[in-house]
Amino acid sequence: MLTRTVVGRARVVREIRAAAPLMADLRAPVTARGPWLTAVLNAGVAGRGAGRPAAVVVGAHAEGRPDAVAFLALRRRGPVVVVTVLGGGVQPVPGGRPPARLLARDGEAAGLLAAGIHDLLGDVRGSARLRLAGLPLGDPTARALSARLPDGLIANERSHAMTDDLDGMGGVVRSRDPAELERWLPALLAREPDTRARGFLRSCARLHAAIGQVELAVLPGDDGPRAALLTLLDGADRWPWWGWSDVGGLGTAMGAPLVSVTAPARGWP
Structure with missing residues (x-):
């Protein structure tokens, strides 16, 4: 398996298209599929401070369909680069379910994806802070990534869903x-x-x-x-x-837990 990182809108768009079969196989939610992520990228072009999109990709070949992929955003805040899931700062997002995914076909791919995200943090100039939020409970990449972070933290919070009556x-x-x-x-x-x-x-x-x-x-x-x-x-x-x-006719109800993986700002080896 090969792991690569791409940065920039055009390159990330190509990776989103290539990941469509993986998204379908894993039954990714609408908010973690190509059309939604494309809308997020378009909003980023129009908005200030949206940062640069990036993708960490794991696959058998240097190009083509991935076995795991994380779509991320890199936002500089002074001397610190904040790494989030792509679309993590965009609103409105539907509630009640985890909207984000770190897509991995199996446990091996999840481990390689976690290693790739960790390496991305090390490639950032200056300090980097990690906050990957809105993930599902038991996400294998989140677990593997947390194990690589000496000061990392996995937390969860209960979401709230809109009800339609x-x-x-x-x-x-x-x-x-x-x-x-x-x-x-x-x-x-x-x-x-x-x-x-x-x-x-x-x-x-x-x-x-x-x-x-x-x-x-x-x-x-x-x-x-x-x-x-x-x-x-x-x-x-x-x-x-x-x-x-x-x-x-519109109410709220308790939803599924949302998981986040965070690590404070620091220089990475």
Whole structure:
């Protein structure tokens, strides 16, 4: 097995495309697949301080389909480079499940991927701080990486999921038609106060609607929607993503644990 690291948007995009079969085989969530990561990269081009995307890749050949890959972001904060999962600083992200993945086909590949991430930290000029968050419980790469970090820490927190009971409000219209999304999008986005979140939501929703992975639910009113919800779709799986309601029908519930691997800033050997 060979391990390589690539840095820069164009090279990472190529690795995202090459990793599509691995993502499918491992049933990676929508938020760890190509379209979402592409939207994250596009948001990074438009935003300041987004850092540089990177990928640590493990495979049998120098190019081609990987057996393990981690998509990361390198952000310089003064003398320190902060290493996170790609998309870790982007909002909004659906709650209730781990949104990130360190993709590895088996335990051997996970160990090599952990070694590659550790080597990446050593290649950073100056000090590096690691924070890989939003991972699933029992992630083998996270375990192997933590074992390599003398001051590393694995922690978990409980997530919260949005619940969709809008049909009980009566009159809700649901659609996967990109044209319907485009029709309602201005009214929806007017309810998102954060400018960067609004921009990401617009581009990401349009992209996923174009490939049939977004459902829009709207409760119309006389002066605009009284409630709206965007749900990410993966076959029969539904994952409420972002929404609001003036009349109820949207709630929260306890979700799955989210795991993080962290290490404080220091110079790496």
